[in-house]
Amino acid sequence: MPLVLYGHPFSSYTQKVLIALHENAIPFEFRCLEPDQPEHMADWMKRWPLRKFPLLLDGGREVVETSIIIEYLQLAHPGPVRLLPADPMAALDVRFLDRFFDLHVMTPMQHAVGGALTGDDVKCKEARAHAEEKLQLAYEWLEAKLLPGRPAWAAGPDFTLADCAAAPSLFYADWTHRIPETMPLLRAYRARLLARPSVAKAVDGGRPYRHYFPLGAPDRD
Incomplete structure (x- = not known):
């Protein structure tokens, strides 16, 4: 089955x-x-x-x-791509980044979406402002972490659970509060994620539903 x-x-x-x-x-x-x-x-x-x-x-x-x-x-159901490293300390780093993207990128984005779905202009503006503040802090931390010369993915040279979390988080967060041009490393990381075949396939599957995004889905992705 x-x-x-x-x-x-x-x-x-x-x-x-x-x-x-x-x-x-x-x-x-x-x-x-x-x-x-x-x-x-x-x-x-x-x-x-x-x-x-x-x-x-x-x-x-x-x-x-x-x-x-x-x-x-x-x-x-293991496959050739190991999304959690075998080394316990390396796996801990991956789990931390997974939680970071879920809690500090995905959650603020969803807070803004939730405010927009209320249909109340005041609540929408308050939720959007809160999300932008939190996302800006998260972006700054990530830009500092993604130092020049580091490997392509969040936790090292291999694509992991952390990147599975990062891809949809940064995809929708950028629609909510665009990653500033002053953060080229984070913008480049988001672009690498969206170019990954597994991510592109997931994103393409959601294209027919973009009218659901209450903040307005941009045409750039």
């Missing part, structure tokens, strides 16, 4: 897991959580009443939370 992934192709967290699946060409069935597919919605809500996606189904095992799903894939 193939793996089953419940999620939405425009969802940043769904894309994070899709990138990991594409990296190792792991076969899976995608069940899109859209109102016009109520059978998928009903099954997903029954399996995970907290109603957060994505959710991975592997036979009788249900796995949730993106970082856990990706670690599970490495354990249960």
Whole structure:
């Protein structure tokens, strides 16, 4: 029985897991959580009443939370691309960066989106301002970390879990608060991520849904 992934192709967290699946060409069935597919919605809500996606189904095992799903894939369905290093200390660095992108880039972006979805102009402006402040701090930290001469990816020369988190985080964050031109290293890293085949495939899958982005999806990506 193939793996089953419940999620939405425009969802940043769904894309994070899709990138990991594409990296190792792991076969899976995608069940899109859209109102016009109520059978998928009903099954997903029954399996995970907290109603957060994505959710991975592997036979009788249900796995949730993106970082856990990706670690599970490495354990249960390993491929040529190892997304968590074997060395425990190196793996700790990767996990830290994974959390950094989820908590300090993805979360502020989603806060701005949530404010826009309220339809209240005051709440929208407040959420956008809060997100821009937090994202600017995160960008500055990342620009300082991505020093000239460092390897291409977040945690070293290899593409890892940290990059799976970084790709959708920076993709949508740049739509919310554009990475300044004064941060060429971070802008170049985002471009490398979007050029990675696994990332490009995930991004392309979400293109038909760009009208969902309440802050306005730019044409540049």
